[in-house]
Amino acid sequence: MDRKLAKTTLLVVGISLLLALVGNFPRCSAQNSWSDDFSDGNYTGWTVEEGTFNASNYILEASGDPGGIVDWHKVRHSSQVAYGNWSLDMYINGSEDTLFYISFIADSLFDWGPSLYVPRNGYALFFDTEGPTRMTLELWTSEDFDEIGIWQPSAFNGWQNITITRDFTGAFTVSVNGTSRISVTDNDHTTSAQFGWMSDPWSAIDNVIVNELDGYNNNNHYIPIELLLLVGGVAIIIVIVIIAVIYLRRRG
Numbered sequence: 001m002d003r004k005l006a007k008t009t010l011l012v013v014g015i016s017l018l019l020a021l022v023g024n025f026p027r028c029s030a031q032n033s034w035s036d037d038f039s040d041g042n043y044t045g046w047t048v049e050e051g052t053f054n055a056s057n058y059i060l061e062a063s064g065d066p067g068g069i070v071d072w073h074k075v076r077h078s079s080q081v082a083y084g085n086w087s088l089d090m091y092i093n094g095s096e097d098t099l100f101y102i103s104f105i106a107d108s109l110f111d112w113g114p115s116l117y118v119p120r121n122g123y124a125l126f127f128d129t130e131g132p133t134r135m136t137l138e139l140w141t142s143e144d145f146d147e148i149g150i151w152q153p154s155a156f157n158g159w160q161n162i163t164i165t166r167d168f169t170g171a172f173t174v175s176v177n178g179t180s181r182i183s184v185t186d187n188d189h190t191t192s193a194q195f196g197w198m199s200d201p202w203s204a205i206d207n208v209i210v211n212e213l214d215g216y217n218n219n220n221h222y223i224p225i226e227l228l229l230l231v232g233g234v235a236i237i238i239v240i241v242i243i244a245v246i247y248l249r250r251r252g
């Protein structure tokens with residue numbers, strides 16, 4: 001085998017190895033991102049578990065009889081995002097006693113205690129204007145919950161913009177109208193299948209935007225981008241060294 005052929009062969013092998021290495025890593029994507037602004041006047045894609053909903057005003061309203069003492073409204077949407085950004089506008093009538101759950105990460109949803117619609121394994125943001133007004137971030141297991149963050153404003157009333165972020169370290173930040181109110185890190189739960197909303201009948205949501213962070217493969221296993229860059233960089237350096245050695249030997 002002459003040197004030129006050997007060089008070409010090594011080059012092809014090196015590039016093939018590099019491509020194989022990169023190709024073997026699960027593909028990064030944000031394919032699970034979704035949103036709904038109800039601008040088409042319907043709530044197609046949402047599954048109603050209890051209560052009456054209406055989207056003809058281009059928001060999703062819990063529109064059942066407000067006179068009922070316990071008149072829960074429960075609805076869910078498929079959502080595989082466990083790390084990313086969740087944003088929505090919510091309407092709470094602060095002059096009424098309202099319980100309002102956003103189950104933004106949930107393997108499934110179930111009725112707990114007095115028929116509260118909450119995650120079975122996941123995280124929920126809970127708003128309460130019934131007792132002391134508060135917003136709490138809750139970690140739910142299969143049977144019970146831990147309160148992992150709390151903010152107690154003097155009141156909730158009218159439309160509020162809620163954003164939640166969770167980065168790859170598990171750090172949650174919950175902001176209300178652009179101001180950070182809860183910051184906490186928790187990694188007890190790492191998967192999701194459902195997004196749920198439960199409320200008393202005088203509430204609404206709109207502009208639901210759920211964005212998945214890049215860097216997860218289809219099984220929700222995180223591949224740090226730094227590792228990808230490191231492995232890719234090392235592979236490129238190996239190929240360059242091989243080519244240089246062949247070149248120098250040919251010259252020598």
Ligand SMILES: [Ca+2]
Nearest residue numbers: 040042043044
């Ligand atoms: Ca729609």
Ligand SMILES: [Ca+2]
Nearest residue numbers: 037058059206
């Ligand atoms: Ca809307």
